[in-house]
Amino acid sequence: MDRLDAMRAFVTVVNEGTFTRAADRLNMSPQLVSKYVSRLEEHLGVRLLNRTTRQIHLTEAGASYHQRAQQVLHDIEDLECQIGDLQTEARGMLRISAPVSFAIRHMAPLLSEFQQAHPGVGIDLQLNDRKVDLVEEGFDVALRIGHLKSSSLIAKRIAPIRMAVVAAPDYLKQNGTPQKLEDLQGHRYLRYSYIELDSSQPLHRWLQNNGQNDSNGMTSNNGDVLMEAAVAGAGIALQPTFISGPAIKAGKLQVILQEYEPEPMGLYAVYAHRQLLASKVRSFIDFIDGYFGDPPYWD
C-alpha cells in the first residue's frame, strides 16, 4: 500500500466530509477510498473514523492524525514543487572544471553571457589541467581538451582544437626554419607536461621518440608560459591555436611544419549522465555548444 495515497485519501475524506466526494476529488472510486482508509486504520491499528452509512465522525486519534498528516502531505508537496522549480528554472550552483589556459582566455565572456541569460545560476569555475573526477569532486561539468576515450561519462564535442608548431621569427632566423620533421633535431622544444601523444600522428610519433628526454628544452604544465617562452625565442612549441592564435596574427609567432599538423583535437564538455540532467547543466551545455563557432573565432 502506498501510505502517502492512503494518507491523502483519509485527509480528503475528512476535508470533504464523505467518502464519495473525496473519491470524486481524488479521481478514484469510492470503494478504493474506503479500502485505503481501512488499510490505513489497519496499519496504524487505530480507528480514525467512526462511520455510519450516512455520516462520518473523527475519532480523537483521527483528529490528531488528520492534522499532522495534512501537514506532512503539504510538506511533501512543497518539497516536490521546490525540486521541480529547481529543475525548470535552471538555478543553483554550477560547478565547472576547465583547463587553465583555455579558461583564462575564453571562458570569462562566455560565463558572463551565460549568467545574464540564466540569472538563477551561480558559477564555480575551477581551473585545473589534470583530469578531475567529476563525481568524486562534485563537478557538474568538465571541459577537457584531447581525444576522449570512451567511458561511462557523456562527452559532447564543443569545438576543434588545432595544434600548431610555432616559434618566434627571430628564433627561426637564428636556428633555421625546419621544413621536415627531421629538421627538428637539435632544436629546443618547449614541452607541455600533460600533452597526449597519439602515435598515429607523425609529429606526435617523432616527439615521442625524440622530444621527450631532451635536456636543452623546457617543460611546463602551463601553456601560457610556454607560449611566452616561444615568443621570447626560447624554442619551438606545439601549441593549441586558442593560445597562440593572437601571437601568430600579431607576427610574434610563426607557424612551421604546417603540413605535419596533427588532426585537430577537441574541446569536450564532459558530464555524468544524459538523462535526468539538472537543467542548469543542460542549459550550460546548450549554451557553450556553438558558442565558439566553427571554425572557432581564435582560428
Added chain:
Amino acid sequence: MDRLDAMRAFVTVVNEGTFTRAADRLNMSPQLVSKYVSRLEEHLGVRLLNRTTRQIHLTEAGASYHQRAQQVLHDIEDLECQIGDLQTEARGMLRISAPVSFAIRHMAPLLSEFQQAHPGVGIDLQLNDRKVDLVEEGFDVALRIGHLKSSSLIAKRIAPIRMAVVAAPDYLKQNGTPQKLEDLQGHRYLRYSYIELDSSQPLHRWLQNNGQNDSNGMTSNNGDVLMEAAVAGAGIALQPTFISGPAIKAGKLQVILQEYEPEPMGLYAVYAHRQLLASKVRSFIDFIDGYFGDPPYWD
C-alpha cells in the same frame, strides 16, 4: 511505487553511503534499492545521485531533497509512533458505568461495534442511575445525563438529551390536553426520582413547586417503568426522548407543552484526566463521540 519507501531508500543510501549497505539495512536487495532511487528520480525529474559503480555523490537537488525528505520521514515515524502508542495499550478491562434506561436501549450495539474495533478490550458495563464515584468504585468512565457541574473530572459531551412532556393520547382525551403550565394542575405526574430540576427552566420551576409532593402521581427510579406507565395512561411524564422516542413515533405517546420543553441536557462521558489516559478509555471516548449523531438517531 510507494513514494515513502522510495524516499526511505534514497535517504538510507545517502546516509549509508552505498546502495548495498542501504539494502542491508532496509532488508531488501540492492537491485530494488537501485530501482527505487531511479524511480524517485524519474518521478521528480531530477537526478539526485551521481553514481559511478563504486561511489555515489549527491547532486545539488539531491542534497536539498535529502534533508527535507529525512525530516518528512521522521515526522511520519513520530506520527505513527504516537498513534501506535495510543493503540498498543488499548487492551484490558474497560469498566463503564451508565444510566440504566439509556444503556438498555442504546449501549449494546455500540459496545458490540467497539469490541469488534478493539478486540483486546474487555467490557464491564455497570448500570446505575446514581452518581457513582469513579475513583472509589474503580470505573474507567461513566456516562451521565444532566447538566454537569464543574468538578475535577473531565466531561465530554457526547449527545444532546431532549426532555419531552408526554402522555398517552387516551389519557389526554379523558383528562384534557394541557396547553399552559397551569393546566398541569391536577394531572397525575409520573416522577423520576433522580431528576435534576433547574429553576431557570419554567417547566422545572413549576414541577419544583407543584409536582413534588402530590400524592396522586407516581415515582420511580427507572425511566422505563414511568414510560410504560405513561403509555398505559397513568399520567403525564417528563421523559428523555431516547426513551420515549419510539413510543412517540408509534403514536403511543403524545408530546405536549412542546413550547415549554427545557433546554436539552447532555449525555456526558466522564473520566478522570485527559492526559496519560489509558488508551482503552481514550479509544472508547473517541468511539462513542459522534456515534449517536447530531441530532442523535433517536430524535
Added chain:
DNA sequence: GTCACTATCAACATTTCGTTGATAATAACC
C-alpha cells in the same frame, strides 16, 4: 593485469492494485 566489489539491466513469478457489480444500512421524500 587480475580480482573483488558495485550498480544496474533484464526477465519472471507472485503479489497487489483498482475496477466492477452486489449488498446492507440509513436519510430523505412522497
Added chain:
DNA sequence: GGTTATTATCAACGAAATGTTGATAGTGAC
C-alpha cells in the same frame, strides 16, 4: 409508513506492479 436514493463496504476478477534471481559492465585495490 413505505419507497427511493444515497452511502459505505464487501467480493471477485483482470491488470499492473512488485521484488526476486541471474547476468553485465564499470571501477578501485592488490
